Amino acid sequence: xxxLIVLLVSVLLVLSLAACGSTTQSSSAQGTHDxxxxxxxxGVTAGPHEEVLEQVKEILKDEGIDVEIVTFTxxxxxxxxxxxxxLDANSFQHQxxxxxxxxxxxxxxxxxxxxxxIFPMGIYSNKIKDMKDLPENGTVSVPNDATNEGRAxxxxxxxxxxxxxxDAGLTATPLDIVENPKNIKIVEIDAAQTVRSLxxxxxxxxxxxxxxxxxxxxVKDSIFIEGPNSPYANVIAVRKEDADKEVFKKLLEAYHDPxxxxxxxxxxxxxxxxxxx
Numbered sequence: 001x002x003x004l005i006v007l008l009v010s011v012l013l014v015l016s017l018a019a020c021g022s023t024t025q026s027s028s029a030q031g032t033h034d035x036x037x038x039x040x041x042x043g044v045t046a047g048p049h050e051e052v053l054e055q056v057k058e059i060l061k062d063e064g065i066d067v068e069i070v071t072f073t074x075x076x077x078x079x080x081x082x083x084x085x086x087l088d089a090n091s092f093q094h095q096x097x098x099x100x101x102x103x104x105x106x107x108x109x110x111x112x113x114x115x116x117x118i119f120p121m122g123i124y125s126n127k128i129k130d131m132k133d134l135p136e137n138g139t140v141s142v143p144n145d146a147t148n149e150g151r152a153x154x155x156x157x158x159x160x161x162x163x164x165x166x167d168a169g170l171t172a173t174p175l176d177i178v179e180n181p182k183n184i185k186i187v188e189i190d191a192a193q194t195v196r197s198l199x200x201x202x203x204x205x206x207x208x209x210x211x212x213x214x215x216x217x218x219v220k221d222s223i224f225i226e227g228p229n230s231p232y233a234n235v236i237a238v239r240k241e242d243a244d245k246e247v248f249k250k251l252l253e254a255y256h257d258p259x260x261x262x263x264x265x266x267x268x269x270x271x272x273x274x275x276x277x
Contacts, residue, residue, distance in 0.1 A: 038066065038247050040067055043071075043082060048268065050069060060250060089236055089251060090237050094232040111240045117233070120208060121151055121230075122211060123224040124195075124222050127203075131223055137183050138182065162180050
């Protein structure tokens with residue numbers, strides 16, 4: 001009997017020591033905690049968004065925040081995975097795109113917490129050097145999602161290629177074109193494919209992240225580029241329940257750190273512009 005009691009006490013002591021010596025990790029709405037470090041997963045698209053977040057990640061280490069960067073090659077999954085809880089935040093899209101995306105897909109649990117930077121959209125060509133040289137009956141490829149297509153059409157209007165209805169707004173479509181003197185054909189394709197379409201069209205409206213990823217310098221290589229007053233500032237998105245969490249406030253603050261502006265100005269030479277707070 002005594003041996004049984006001693007055995008039971010020994011087992012309980014071992015279990016107690018094991019529990020005291022273990023590391024506890026708990027999931028919360030603002031990431032995963034491991035001791036004094038908060039871990040968050042942030043989704044970005046490949047290219048400049050990823051490169052800038054790499055710099056933000058280094059800054060956040062001093063704040064006790066460990067950022068796991070999850071890279072995507074499309075504009076759909078970063079919001080889907082954020083909504084479903086696979087990500088804690090994302091940083092890849094401008095506000096008009098976000099607004100349209102959550103409306104079209106009836107996603108109600110996401111919000112944005114602040115602006116980061118602007119990637120001016122440009123028009124590129126392997127065939128012409130100036131927009132005035134766009135040929136009669138030429139072709140121009142544009143992104144096929146609602147907001148980036150509208151953005152591209154507004155850019156073509158600024159370049160004098162087409163004229164849109166006065167009330168077309170940020171989500172203009174080819175149906176809103178009221179003047180097209182050169183009878184330009186608008187080719188609607190996935191945003192990620194616009195760079196690859198350059199071999200098949202006379203010109204293409206390309207988002208900066210995709211242009212830079214393929215080795216273009218938007219300032220030097222585009223034949224027409226968006227002006228500095230663009231309404232398409234990029235934003236950080238999170239789940240609504242997390243919007244006021246300190247870790248995400250620090251994430252946004254890190255984007256406005258002077259070291260990030262210095263990195264962006266040096267690396268991208270004006271093709272990416274940081275938003276001032």
